[in-house]
Amino acid sequence: xxxxxxxxxxxxxxxxxxxxxxxxxxxxxxxxxxxxxxxxxxxxxxxxxxxxxxxxxxxxxxxxxxxxxxxxxxxxxxxxxxxxxxxxxxxxxxxxxxxxxxxxxxxxxxxxxxxxxxxxxxxxxxxxxxxxxxxxxxxxxxxxxxxxx
Numbered sequence: 001x002x003x004x005x006x007x008x009x010x011x012x013x014x015x016x017x018x019x020x021x022x023x024x025x026x027x028x029x030x031x032x033x034x035x036x037x038x039x040x041x042x043x044x045x046x047x048x049x050x051x052x053x054x055x056x057x058x059x060x061x062x063x064x065x066x067x068x069x070x071x072x073x074x075x076x077x078x079x080x081x082x083x084x085x086x087x088x089x090x091x092x093x094x095x096x097x098x099x100x101x102x103x104x105x106x107x108x109x110x111x112x113x114x115x116x117x118x119x120x121x122x123x124x125x126x127x128x129x130x131x132x133x134x135x136x137x138x139x140x141x142x143x144x145x146x147x148x149x
Contacts, residue, residue, distance in 0.1 A: 024078060025046065027074050027075075027077075028048065028051040028055070028078070029046055029051060031051075031055055031074070032044055032054050032055060035054060035055065035058050035062065036054075055075070090111040090112060090113060090114060091112045092109050092110070093109060093112065094106075094109055095108040095109060095110055095118055097140075098136060098137055100120040100122065101126065101136065102120055102123035102126040103122045103123050103126075105122055107120050107121040108120055108121075108126075108128075109121055117134075118133045118136075
């Protein structure tokens with residue numbers, strides 16, 4: 001993995017590449033160690049591919065652990081760092097004219113690529129599938145028709 005940016009011709013060869021205060025590989029390694037220890041598994045090889053494959057394979061179990069918030073924050077921080085460095089962050093489009101059911105604000109966005117048709121910037125739990133978003137748009141449009149006949 002090259003964390004020097006898309007224009008760099010130089011590969012990252014140091015296993016201790018650094019982002020923030022903790023080396024990238026060490027964050028992955030520590031979570032793999034926690035999974036291996038608690039599940040009685042042999043630790044994976046200490047490379048990005050093996051470690052991410054191990055963590056991905058056990059995500060359902062990880063989601064049930066009391067430390068899942070710490071896991072999510074640390075892995076999310078790595079994803080954010082990689083996206084920033086490689087300039088590969090998802091594109092965000094504000095969905096104008098539709099309000100969130102949770103907060104009532106016009107804060108719905110669509111990410112490209114993304115898993116949902118719409119997500120609220122203010123309410124992390126408000127995520128709409130294609131069908132749900134279409135129903136939301138239709139419902140709010142009907143509400144406007146009754147106000148402005």
